[in-house]
Amino acid sequence: MKYVLLFCGTDEDARAFAALSADALQERYAEVGRWFAANRRRIGGTNQLQPPETATSVRFNGEGTAVVTDGPFLEGKEQIGGYAEIEVADLDEALEMARTWPGRGAVEIRPVVTTR
């Protein structure tokens, strides 16, 4: 099955990340690198996204007119920081990947619509 893992975090997670010492930061990046290496065969496309303040949203109003605004759609607590497309046997395998994600914050697992 195909899923997308959405790597998310709150402002608080972002602050905790920013507060890491240079050594800790390097270690964290190394862990993330090892995670990607270990899951290489499962992962298709993956990207880290620029922070939410760089986002621009285009929303269609009732008349179908596009309205452009600064910022992400949701002023919610969790922001998406990156994603990975994965191909695994089932949700348990996807959960195992998410559980071992070293980047902290939160991981949302979304199955991908596939045409059979």
Next chain:
Amino acid sequence: MAGARGCGDPPCGDDAIAATERALAAVFREEAGRLAACLVRVLGDFASAEEVVQDCLVVAWERWRADGIPDNPAGWLWTVARRRAVDIARRDARYHAKLALLAPTMQPGDGQDDRLALIFTCCHPALSHEAQVALTLRTVCGLSVAEIASAFLVSEQALAQRLTRARRKIAAAGIPYRVPDADHLAERLAAVLSVIYLTFNEGYLTSGGDDPQRRDLTDDAEWLASLLATLMPAEPEVLGLLALIRLHRARAKTRFDGAGRLVLLADQDRRLWDHAAIAKAADLVLRAARMRKPGPYQIQAAIIACHAEAASFPDTDWPQILLLYDALLAHLPTPVVALHRAIAHGQVAGPAAALADLDELSQPLDGYHLFHATRAQLLRELGRAAEARRADERALGLTANPAERALLEQRLTVS
């Protein structure tokens, strides 16, 4: 929907028919889950399996009520199920492969019991707790939507939606249909046990209520725990939960008096307890303990066994119970467990000691009526009547349960 358990049929007072219906219900509970488990494996999805099981039960209900239960009810159901499953598989573009599976695998008692996989899938952590409970009762126990809805006091429509959403998620999110591997078994088993325990508690709280038509969920919970104990005989926590449920049920009759009023443990008539069932359940606790893998259900069962085996309230082995609560706290460090430990501590060291323990818990348990009711009891024992009254009033303001309210109101009139 009402057909399966005859919910639409008013009892006509005929003993023979009542006996038939009880026999039918017993056969259905045994076979519905087996049938569903095998069908999910063969058809590959919960919704189709559900449809077949439902059809079979409706047909069986009509026929058996007229002609009596056949000698081999399982075989009868499986024949009907196979026919319906073939119909469903034909609708499916990929039916050839599935049809090939149907012939050899769909036999009653073919040595493979898929119900364990079924249980673990129904209780998958990717489903909400409510969905886990509803799906387990519906699919593993074969309860009707109407029965589950009435047991949980939700509308049939809401419950049906909950089930549909859960089945859809299993398919769309790729929740696997299997028993988890050894690495994840403990964690996943805990989720299954909590579904069974939740079902039991729901039934326990409402049993003795004013609606005799409401299904006895404690019976279904015991059946589920006992099924799980058969399927996983080497898991001591499963035995612990089964023993815990049986120990509660063996004493359930004395929880209420003739007028439906709640009777506290200290005042219950112990002669009315089912002592044979208590002895058997206590043996089960010992059997589990010999496996040397203690856990919260085993410890709770051991605590209840101590109460159940005591000749009277003062004869209770309180020091032993206090030790067991210490062990339970290590596994389950919650304020509610700490409250129960404090009560046991009070029996060993006196009400002042217990009251000091309670002071530590006033923050997390301020909204919990039993915290205030317990405090009231201890304050009364210490002769602090005015404070006791205030605590009872707090408790009264925090519970809507009629039996508990009646008890607290009575205390307030007496004091």
